[in-house]
Amino acid sequence: MNPAPHVEVRNLIVTVPGPDGAPLRIVDDVSFEVARGEVLALIGESGSGKTTIALALMGYGRGGAAISGRIRVGDATLDGGGASLAAQRGRQISYVAQSAAAAFNPARRVIDQVIEPALIHRTASSGDARASAVELFRALGLPSPETIGSRYPHELSGGQLQRLMAAMALITRPDLVIFDEPTTALDVTTQVSVLQAFRRVVRQQGATGVYVSHDLAVVAQMADQILVLNRGRVREHNRTGKLLAAPADDYTQLLIAAAHPHVKAQAAVPAKPEPLLEIAGLHAGYGPIDREGRPTLPVLSDVSLTIMRGAAVGVIGESGSGKSTVARVVAGLLAPVTGTVSLAGEPLAPTVSGRTREQLRRVQIVFQNADVALNPAHSVGDILGRVLRFYHDLRGADAQRRVAELLDLIRLPAAVAERRCDELSGGQKQRVNLARALAANPDLILCDEVTSALDTVVRGAILDLLADLRRDLGVAYMFISHDIATVKALCDEIVVLYKGTTVQSGRRESYDTPPLHPYTDLLIRSVPELRPGWLADETVQAAAPFAHMPESTHLCRLLPRCPLAISGRCDAIAPPLRKTSAGHMLLCHRTEAELIG
Amino acid sequence: MSAANRRSLWRGAGRLIVKRVGLALVTLLLVSAVIFTISGLLPGDAAQEVLGRGATPEQIAALRHEMGLDRPAPVRYAEWLADIVRGDPGQSLVANKPVADIISERLPNTLTLAALATLVSVPFAFLIGIASAVSRGRKLDRALNIATLSMVALPEFLVATIAVLVFAVELLWLPSITIVPKNPTFAEYVRAYAMPVMVLAVGVVAQLSRMIRAAIITELDRPYVEMALLKGVRPLRLIFRHVLPNAVGPIVNAMALSLSYLFGGAIIVETIFNYPGLASLMVNAVTSRDMPLLQACAMIFCAAYLLLVLIADTIAILANPRLRQA
Numbered sequence A: 001m002n003p004a005p006h007v008e009v010r011n012l013i014v015t016v017p018g019p020d021g022a023p024l025r026i027v028d029d030v031s032f033e034v035a036r037g038e039v040l041a042l043i044g045e046s047g048s049g050k051t052t053i054a055l056a057l058m059g060y061g062r063g064g065a066a067i068s069g070r071i072r073v074g075d076a077t078l079d080g081g082g083a084s085l086a087a088q089r090g091r092q093i094s095y096v097a098q099s100a101a102a103a104f105n106p107a108r109r110v111i112d113q114v115i116e117p118a119l120i121h122r123t124a125s126s127g128d129a130r131a132s133a134v135e136l137f138r139a140l141g142l143p144s145p146e147t148i149g150s151r152y153p154h155e156l157s158g159g160q161l162q163r164l165m166a167a168m169a170l171i172t173r174p175d176l177v178i179f180d181e182p183t184t185a186l187d188v189t190t191q192v193s194v195l196q197a198f199r200r201v202v203r204q205q206g207a208t209g210v211y212v213s214h215d216l217a218v219v220a221q222m223a224d225q226i227l228v229l230n231r232g233r234v235r236e237h238n239r240t241g242k243l244l245a246a247p248a249d250d251y252t253q254l255l256i257a258a259a260h261p262h263v264k265a266q267a268a269v270p271a272k273p274e275p276l277l278e279i280a281g282l283h284a285g286y287g288p289i290d291r292e293g294r295p296t297l298p299v300l301s302d303v304s305l306t307i308m309r310g311a312a313v314g315v316i317g318e319s320g321s322g323k324s325t326v327a328r329v330v331a332g333l334l335a336p337v338t339g340t341v342s343l344a345g346e347p348l349a350p351t352v353s354g355r356t357r358e359q360l361r362r363v364q365i366v367f368q369n370a371d372v373a374l375n376p377a378h379s380v381g382d383i384l385g386r387v388l389r390f391y392h393d394l395r396g397a398d399a400q401r402r403v404a405e406l407l408d409l410i411r412l413p414a415a416v417a418e419r420r421c422d423e424l425s426g427g428q429k430q431r432v433n434l435a436r437a438l439a440a441n442p443d444l445i446l447c448d449e450v451t452s453a454l455d456t457v458v459r460g461a462i463l464d465l466l467a468d469l470r471r472d473l474g475v476a477y478m479f480i481s482h483d484i485a486t487v488k489a490l491c492d493e494i495v496v497l498y499k500g501t502t503v504q505s506g507r508r509e510s511y512d513t514p515p516l517h518p519y520t521d522l523l524i525r526s527v528p529e530l531r532p533g534w535l536a537d538e539t540v541q542a543a544a545p546f547a548h549m550p551e552s553t554h555l556c557r558l559l560p561r562c563p564l565a566i567s568g569r570c571d572a573i574a575p576p577l578r579k580t581s582a583g584h585m586l587l588c589h590r591t592e593a594e595l596i597g
Numbered sequence B: 001m002s003a004a005n006r007r008s009l010w011r012g013a014g015r016l017i018v019k020r021v022g023l024a025l026v027t028l029l030l031v032s033a034v035i036f037t038i039s040g041l042l043p044g045d046a047a048q049e050v051l052g053r054g055a056t057p058e059q060i061a062a063l064r065h066e067m068g069l070d071r072p073a074p075v076r077y078a079e080w081l082a083d084i085v086r087g088d089p090g091q092s093l094v095a096n097k098p099v100a101d102i103i104s105e106r107l108p109n110t111l112t113l114a115a116l117a118t119l120v121s122v123p124f125a126f127l128i129g130i131a132s133a134v135s136r137g138r139k140l141d142r143a144l145n146i147a148t149l150s151m152v153a154l155p156e157f158l159v160a161t162i163a164v165l166v167f168a169v170e171l172l173w174l175p176s177i178t179i180v181p182k183n184p185t186f187a188e189y190v191r192a193y194a195m196p197v198m199v200l201a202v203g204v205v206a207q208l209s210r211m212i213r214a215a216i217i218t219e220l221d222r223p224y225v226e227m228a229l230l231k232g233v234r235p236l237r238l239i240f241r242h243v244l245p246n247a248v249g250p251i252v253n254a255m256a257l258s259l260s261y262l263f264g265g266a267i268i269v270e271t272i273f274n275y276p277g278l279a280s281l282m283v284n285a286v287t288s289r290d291m292p293l294l295q296a297c298a299m300i301f302c303a304a305y306l307l308l309v310l311i312a313d314t315i316a317i318l319a320n321p322r323l324r325q326a
Helices: A050-056 A110-120 A126-139 A158-170 A188-205 A216-222 A240-245 A252-258 A323-331 A356-364 A379-390 A396-409 A415-417 A426-438 A456-475 A484-490 A518-526 A592-596 B003-041 B044-050 B056-069 B073-086 B101-136 B139-153 B156-170 B186-220 B223-230 B233-264 B267-272 B276-285 B291-319
Strands: A007-018 A023-034 A039-043 A064-073 A093-096 A175-181 A208-213 A225-229 A233-239 A273-290 A297-309 A310-315 A339-344 A363-367 A444-448 A476-481 A492-496 A501-507 A578-581 A586-587
Touching: A007 A050, A007 A158, A023 A039, A023 A050, A023 A064, A023 A225, A039 A216, A050 A175, A050 A208, A093 A158, A093 B223, A110 A126, A110 A158, A110 A484, A126 A158, A126 A188, A158 A188, A158 A233, A188 A216, A188 A518, A208 A216, A208 B291, A216 A240, A225 A240, A225 A252, A233 A240, A233 A252, A233 A415, A273 A323, A273 A415, A273 A476, A297 A310, A297 A323, A297 A339, A297 A476, A297 A501, A310 A323, A310 A484, A323 A363, A323 A444, A323 A476, A356 A363, A356 A379, A363 A426, A379 A396, A379 A415, A379 A426, A396 A415, A396 A426, A415 B186, A426 A444, A426 A456, A456 A476, A476 A484, A484 A492, A501 A518, A578 B056, B003 B073, B003 B291, B044 B056, B073 B291, B101 B139, B101 B186, B101 B233, B101 B291, B139 B186, B156 B186, B156 B267, B186 B233, B233 B276, B233 B291, B267 B276, B276 B291
Parallel strands: A039 A208, A039 A225, A093 A175, A175 A208, A310 A476, A310 A492, A363 A444, A444 A476
Antiparallel strands: A007 A023, A007 A064, A225 A233, A273 A297, A273 A339, A492 A501, A501 A586, A578 A586
16 A cells, blocks of 8 residues: 555645734644545534635635645645646545535536536546446436436435535546535435445545534544544544544534533423414415415425423424424414414414514514524614514613623623624524524524524534523423434424424424334434444335335325335325324324334 | 427426516507607697697697597507507608608618627627626726726716717717718728717626626626536636526626617717617607607617517526526
8 A cells, every 4th residue: 555645734724814904814733644545524613624624625715715834635736746736626636515506507407517527627528427427326326317417406306416416526536535514404314325325436436535524423424534623723633433432632522422412401391281382284385276275385284283381392304394384384474274373272363464463472483594584784782672672662771671681591791782793603693593582572482493504512502592591481492403313302392294294293202212103213213323333334224115106195295215114005095193102193004013013 | 308308398488488478568568558648748749849839729729630639549549559560650740751661761770770889899798797707806807897887987978079079070080970871881881880889889888797797796606616616617617608607697688778778778879970860760759749750769669678678588588497497
């Protein structure tokens, strides 16, 4: 084996022009090496410089970033001794971006983009490149590999695009592939198969890998060694197994602890629980309503759930499950087609315009992305003050006092009231987003993926805050998430949605042991565990006997994906709703005993 | 891909385009009503204008009756609309000639001027817009920004006057008015059109290049551009293969606006260079209260505008795979 490492980075420093014009170091004196064929993971939260380092390996600096230090990849170096790194972009060094949906050009067919690196660098003729693209599509487990390339990006799912992007990165048979959070935007069930496909194909080609991620559990499956970064500096660097088993640095320990979300504060369940929000027989969707009373794009069918006063109910499902639509209907942003929503016994009007101000005040919604939900032109004080004025008619000194109280509740200093949102960090913004809802003194807060865009450490802090607020203020949550670990940490009850139908509901504890709905089981098994080799154990999922069947609204929606489907029943009639001995509800043809066995 | 599949792909676009055409026709109908109403609101009418100030009310009333101006407005509108659809916008009240004849004399002039100005300005606008967007924030971009902004800010009559002063009066290179001789040689043709085309192009290049710059910059900030760079795509390929296909929608719409201006808004240029085009014809029709002529000109301008926007929409729909298959 070649004694010289394939990738060698010495004293890498990346600076960007700071706000006052002085250069700001975003990567500070980072050194590492990667042997040929190995995978190095760069891990850290946002702002740790992990993507910056990865891009520097291609000689690329975002937004005028200046790169200095020594970088060598094979024969290519940063300063161009041998060959320049920039000339190797897309040839010997290739890149898989975080969001394939955004990184593909929407106006061009996918195949043209996949083979483009080979054509630009003249590594293959157009015909050969197409042939090897189809081979890669097949190896990456894409459906109909011969024709999928002729589609446009908007016609493909996120998981498919991410695999297509991997094919694009591998088409020139590069020595080094850089994966920049390639599965962060994917559903957990999709993530597993994409990770498996990536690992298989990269190993086949014998490429070296650099894997950028904030998720230790994912990295544990992919990497041979891990480099932990914080604020542009290396905190710890070790082989994967050793680092996870015996983390030396306190920041690494913090990251590992945060990988398992748990909350300290637990709210006492009231002695006589009374229902706060009741949803019954909800059907909703988008588009014009047809003659049979169904919308063009039905999203929810027959969803019912009850939230007790002060309770936390988790709603979980993958993208397209309709979980956000439930929140939109409850908040009055989308009128249901049929079904009722009532708050403390009184029915709510279908949309916001028909509800009283008092009803609006009692139900507040918090959106996933605080960057978009908060007006960047307003100060935090303005944002909270507006809510206080609208619902409580508070002005002047009274409002200021209340703003200070609210900031204290969300553990931010009172001085934050003067700051604008774009001066705050991601976690602070999400706290302000939450304070905006709290300002109304609501009975129920609809939390729509409020922790999904946050780093693990920050996510843990927000979950703790939510639990404390519930204990201290008695506020109830509908907590919507795609992450079952987060939901289990915070909620007493969990509802699992699949394609707009409730497939399982019940107490949190009932999700720890079988019987589980086959979809719930899939969700839980798909969450990567924090030990190397988990992905290898998770061999190819049991095949679904009805994978060829189109999805039907009259049958179990999971049928094409369900490994437990029964011929003659699941493909013939709609599944019954069963109540298990443990007291939770399952929508499945399989009996409790069958699901345990 | 199978032929059937491809057919279904294009059906969505067909439906969208048919819808746009329908909308354009409805708009044109509404516009015709507005034109008819507004031209009726202008003070005085053709009868008064023809007879002059000395005419008695009886004489005016008699002429009005003769011209059919005393019938109810809805009747006159219906008749006028039917005539327009048949391609006969009526008789000019002032020149006593068919409006169609007058317009067919002027329309080719306007079309020639607009076409020449388009041919000159579009390539320049693309060149400036792309150069400016690619060098965003750098010296070249700033210089081009200053240049285009001052070109937008300069009123046309000023540009025209300065051009006349420099090229016609001082240098004696070009004639100060545009007279195209019968059967011109190429040199005569260029000399005749150089100045009006140049003056029109100044404004159009400036506006269009700024729109192109903005459209390209919006696209340059999108993640697929960074991805393309990391694939090793070179700048020219990046602009022409990756960015422009996505920027087509806003750019063709900006072009439609600029071109419709060339068609109907060239009044100052026509006046200064004494060029017999449609815009000056319409202004004359207003001053002489020649309603049929005025209405016909207005309809032509509106139709041209709607046609250009329709073409732009169609191109934008065909260029966007999402709309094409909607």
